[in-house]
Amino acid sequence: MQMTAESKDSAGVASQGGAKREIFLPPDRERLKEGGTPHVVAKNFSIFYGDFEAVKKVNADILSKYVTAIIGPSGCGKSTFLRAINRMNDLIPSCHTTGTLMFEGEDIYGKYTDEVLLRKRIGMVFQKPNPFPKSIFDNIAYGPRLHGVNDKKILAEIVEKSLRKAVLWDEVSDRLDRNALGLSGGQQQRLCVARALAVEPDILLLDEPTSALDPKATAKIEDLIEELRGSYTILIVTHNMQQASRVSDHTMFFYEGDLVEYAPTKHLFTNPRDQVTEDYITGRFS
Amino acid sequence: MNKSAGKSVARSSSGRGRTIDIVNKGLKSRYRKEKRFRFYGLLSIVASVVFLAFLLSSIVLKGYSAFLQTYIKLDVSFEAGMLDKQNPGRSDFQGIVKAAIRDYYPDVTGRQDKRDLFSLFSSGAAFQLREEVLNKLPEEGSSISLWVLADDDVDMLMKGHMKRDVPEGERRLNDKQLRWIERLEEEGRIALRFNTTFFTAGDSREPELAGIWGAVKGSFYTMLVTLVLSFPIGIAAAVYLEEFAPKNLATDFIEVNINNLAAVPSIVFGLLGLAVFLNFFGMPRSTPLVGGIVLMLMTLPTIIIASRAALKAVPPSIREAALGVGSSKLQVVTGHVLPLALPGMLTGTIIGMAQALGETAPLLMIGMVAFIVDVPGGFTDPAAVMPVQIYLWADSPERAFVERTSAAIMVLLAFLISMNAVAVVMRRRFERRW
Numbered sequence: 001m002q003m004t005a006e007s008k009d010s011a012g013v014a015s016q017g018g019a020k021r022e023i024f025l026p027p028d029r030e031r032l033k034e035g036g037t038p039h040v041v042a043k044n045f046s047i048f049y050g051d052f053e054a055v056k057k058v059n060a061d062i063l064s065k066y067v068t069a070i071i072g073p074s075g076c077g078k079s080t081f082l083r084a085i086n087r088m089n090d091l092i093p094s095c096h097t098t099g100t101l102m103f104e105g106e107d108i109y110g111k112y113t114d115e116v117l118l119r120k121r122i123g124m125v126f127q128k129p130n131p132f133p134k135s136i137f138d139n140i141a142y143g144p145r146l147h148g149v150n151d152k153k154i155l156a157e158i159v160e161k162s163l164r165k166a167v168l169w170d171e172v173s174d175r176l177d178r179n180a181l182g183l184s185g186g187q188q189q190r191l192c193v194a195r196a197l198a199v200e201p202d203i204l205l206l207d208e209p210t211s212a213l214d215p216k217a218t219a220k221i222e223d224l225i226e227e228l229r230g231s232y233t234i235l236i237v238t239h240n241m242q243q244a245s246r247v248s249d250h251t252m253f254f255y256e257g258d259l260v261e262y263a264p265t266k267h268l269f270t271n272p273r274d275q276v277t278e279d280y281i282t283g284r285f286s
Numbered sequence: 287m288n289k290s291a292g293k294s295v296a297r298s299s300s301g302r303g304r305t306i307d308i309v310n311k312g313l314k315s316r317y318r319k320e321k322r323f324r325f326y327g328l329l330s331i332v333a334s335v336v337f338l339a340f341l342l343s344s345i346v347l348k349g350y351s352a353f354l355q356t357y358i359k360l361d362v363s364f365e366a367g368m369l370d371k372q373n374p375g376r377s378d379f380q381g382i383v384k385a386a387i388r389d390y391y392p393d394v395t396g397r398q399d400k401r402d403l404f405s406l407f408s409s410g411a412a413f414q415l416r417e418e419v420l421n422k423l424p425e426e427g428s429s430i431s432l433w434v435l436a437d438d439d440v441d442m443l444m445k446g447h448m449k450r451d452v453p454e455g456e457r458r459l460n461d462k463q464l465r466w467i468e469r470l471e472e473e474g475r476i477a478l479r480f481n482t483t484f485f486t487a488g489d490s491r492e493p494e495l496a497g498i499w500g501a502v503k504g505s506f507y508t509m510l511v512t513l514v515l516s517f518p519i520g521i522a523a524a525v526y527l528e529e530f531a532p533k534n535l536a537t538d539f540i541e542v543n544i545n546n547l548a549a550v551p552s553i554v555f556g557l558l559g560l561a562v563f564l565n566f567f568g569m570p571r572s573t574p575l576v577g578g579i580v581l582m583l584m585t586l587p588t589i590i591i592a593s594r595a596a597l598k599a600v601p602p603s604i605r606e607a608a609l610g611v612g613s614s615k616l617q618v619v620t621g622h623v624l625p626l627a628l629p630g631m632l633t634g635t636i637i638g639m640a641q642a643l644g645e646t647a648p649l650l651m652i653g654m655v656a657f658i659v660d661v662p663g664g665f666t667d668p669a670a671v672m673p674v675q676i677y678l679w680a681d682s683p684e685r686a687f688v689e690r691t692s693a694a695i696m697v698l699l700a701f702l703i704s705m706n707a708v709a710v711v712m713r714r715r716f717e718r719r720w
Contacts, residue, residue: 088606093533120612130603132622142621143611192607199611 039064039203039233040085040108044099047080047089054080056257057099062250067225067234069248069265071241073280076254078237082205084108085235086122087115104202120147123196124205128212129188131180131195136172139180139191143199158198166194167224186217193224204228206236210243222247241281245269253277345699349692355481355494356436356444358407358470362386362415363429375420379412383434391466402463408435410483410495433479438493438686440467444478447685484693488661489670489678493686496679498697500661504574504654504669505643505701507662511578512585512642517635519582520589521624524631527590528597529619548587555584556651564652572653572668580648585638592634596627628716636709640702646673672698 038061047055055077062068070078080089087108089095101108108118120143131139140159141149149155159176163169168190172183180191189209196204206225210218225247228234238244244251244265251268253261253276261268261277272278279285362382370377384404388394394403411434418432439458442448454461470476487497531537559580563569569576600623608618649655655674662669670678672694679691 086610088609091602091605091609116612116614119609124606124610126603126606126610128603130601130607132604132607133626142608146611146613146617195607195611 037064038062039104041102042099043102045084045101046098047077047084048094048096048098049092050094054257055084055254058259060252060259060262062233062235064233065230066249067229067236067247068250068252069244070235070237070252070254071239071244071280072254073285074239077257078252078254079207081254082207082235082237083124085203085205086119086124088124090115120199121201122203122205123199123201124207125189125192125196125209127208129185129192131183131188131191133179133181135177136180136183136191137176140195140198143195147199162194162198163191165197165228166190167220167227168194184217186213186220189213189217189221190224193221197228201232203233203235206234208237208239211239218243241269253280255280345692345695349689349694349696351445351447352484352689352693353481354445354478355483356441357433357477357479358436358440359431359475359477360386360407360411360434361390361429361431363389364424364426366426369419369424369426374423375416377416377419379416379419380409383407383411383415394466399462402460403466406437406440406463406466408437408494409492410435433477435483435494436476438684440476441494442685443467444476445689447689484690488659489657489675490659491657493682493684493690496687496690498672498675498690498694500658501670501672501675501694502697502701504577504658504662505671505698507574507665507669508577508581508671509639509643509705511575511665512581513635513639515579515582516585516589516638520586520635520638521593521631523586524590524593524597525619525624528594529615529623544587544590548591551647552584552645553647553651555580556648558583559648560651570666570668572656572658573666574662574669574671575665576652577649577654577669577671578665580652581642581645584645584648585635585642588638588641589631589634592637593627593631596630596634597623599630600626625716629713632709632713632716636706639705639709643671643702643705644673644698646671646677649674672701 040062042058042060042062045055045058046053058081070082072078083089084097084101085103085108089097097109103118103122107113132142134142137159140162141155144155144158149158160169160173163172168187171187172178172191180188183191189212193204193206193209210221213221222243225234225236229249236244236248248265251261251263251265252259253268253272253274255276261272261274263273268277269281272281360383363386364382368377368382368385387403387407388400391403394400414434415432418430424430436444439448443450443459443464448457448459450457450464459467467476483495484497486499487495488500490496527537527541559576563576563579564571569579604622604626605618608622613621646655649671654669654671655677656668656670657678658668658670660667676691676694676698679687679694
């Protein structure tokens with residue numbers, strides 16, 4: 001709980017200081033020196049379902065072009081936090097937020113924020129593969145078409161590029177006109193990644209992308225994250241701590257709505273500063 | 287490890303009942319329960335099938351004879367002066383028919399006998415002759431033989447609905463008439479033929495001239511109005527309520543009221559139609575237009591409720607997926623939710639339309655329970671609808687209307703089945719695999 005306390009303090013400083021804002025919980029000073037810039041910034045950010053505070057006054061900077069994992073026991077608010085970043089929680093009528101969540105200097109929950117534009121820039125892949133009941137091609141082309149790309153040649157290019165990025169091209173290039181629901185679960189999930197990439201987002205949110213997949217497909221998704229590292233800011237919620245330690249640069253640990261610890265992954269897993277974190281990652285509770 | 291495992295088994299078996307024993311004990315009664323439950327289910331299916339079969343067979347058995355009709359062959363000779371040369375359509379066809387009958391039965395004299403004789407032939411015979419003449423103008427002095435409609439009493443006799451061996455006072459045809467008919471039979475001049483009149487004519491006081499076509503067309507126009515109005519309105523309302531409307535007291539109130547409207551007795555909608563559409567807006571009485579609008583009011587709640595259920599059943603993951611790539615709310619709805627919900631919406635529409643097709647009560651109030659002879663040509667012509675026609679015929683005293691009532695029910699069922707078939711085909715086309 002040390003860290004939260006500290007972060008609350010620094011939040012206070014930030015709101016008073018104004019101009020010279022300190023980056024909260026810099027995950028890794030060395031990496032920052034390498035040029036990490038905050039992409040999403042949470043300041044005293046809370047999320048409520050009705051009266052229930054699901055995420056409590058989170059202060060965190062999510063750094064650009066890194067993979068950040070969010071771990072924690074079930075019901076700790078990690079998915080809620082992730083879904084808040086592209087305002088997916090808007091679908092839930094009782095959900096509201098306090099504090100601020102900034103994306104590239106713009107308040108995500110600001111009055112004038114265009115959520116359609118926001119979601120175009122912050123792509124998301126969900127727990128269960130959810131391709132549209134359409135052809136593979138149409139699944140990928142759906143996003144670009146929405147945003148006004150109608151030229152068939154350009155669309156074909158985008159589809160190929162996205163599928164290649166999602167390491168799916170070789171498996172489906174000969175059957176782009178088939179229904180996407182005919183693909184295997186792992187392929188469907190990579191298709192969903194490709195679909196998200198097709199609209200060229202800046203951030204990719206992955207909400208337990210492998211929890212419905214077998215180990216082989218999981219490995220492919222992890223490889224895919226490896227491929228995308230450095231090109232996108234990636235946030236991944238996962239139940240699997242090995243996965244978090246394998247794929248992420250930084251890890252956030254949520255417990256009962258609190259962001260308990262946020263540190264470079266290797267630090268967090270080898271040398272957690274908080275007792276709860278240690279208990280969790282050593283499997284004393286889950 | 288082994289030791290301890292053995293120990294634990296021993297301990298639990300020596301104790302009072304391992305779980306497996308308890309399960310075994312209960313197993314039999316569980317299976318019995320299931321068997322009983324299945325038996326009840328089967329029983330209810332059998333019961334409903336029996337009822338349905340009974341209903342259908344009684345309708346078919348009663349009604350199939352209406353598809354046949356008794357015709358009598360009549361030799362008509364056109365003597366000089368019989369036809370109006372300037373305007374053949376205005377000749378005295380009744381007179382020509384009567385002359386032909388008299389020619390055939392020269393021995394019948396006396397007013398009453400003649401009247402009895404003429405009454406064996408339908409008053410429609412003159413119209414048949416007129417049509418024949420207008421089709422091909424016969425030369426003077428020539429003669430044609432024509433199968434003309436027999437009166438409904440003769441028809442009933444031929445179909446065996448009227449007994450010949452009962453005392454004269456108990457049948458509608460007297461002994462003389464029977465003899466005349468027997469002569470026709472001997473000479474092969476009377477026969478049952480396919481009843482085209484039934485499928486081409488409107489209503490009539492004479493059973494042999496009455497047809498269902500007017501009511502079929504009336505129902506068709508009415509249903510068309512209902513569908514065209516209620517489908518888009520119902521779906522738009524459902525989509526708005528389900529996808530866009532804020533959840534607050536006002537929308538709750540609307541929802542409760544829609545559910546209540548679905549349970550309102552249909553005659554109330556008829557009263558509303560009378561007050562609003564006929565009296566206030568001054569729309570034409572007895573027409574498919576008003577009937578369709580009234581039935582639309584009745585159908586709307588059904589469609590809205592079913593459509594909302596269909597929308598709710600669309601998995602949220604699809605909405606999320608579409609929103610996740612930057613769809614606007616409208617794009618999510620039109621691109622994904624609506625196509626996926628359409629089969630369910632169509633089902634609701636079928637149910638609503640089928641209900642509307644069989645409705646008479648609301649139409650009572652707007653004057654669609656009227657005796658209408660003409661086949662309607664459009665939405666603003668007075669028309670009857672099929673259930674009303676069935677009701678009217680069921681109410682008529684003539685024996686020949688009994689079979690027509692059943693036949694009309696068959697036509698109504700056929701109409702219903704074909705309407706549903708179209709909807710099922712459409713639903714199949716829209717249905718998608720998950």
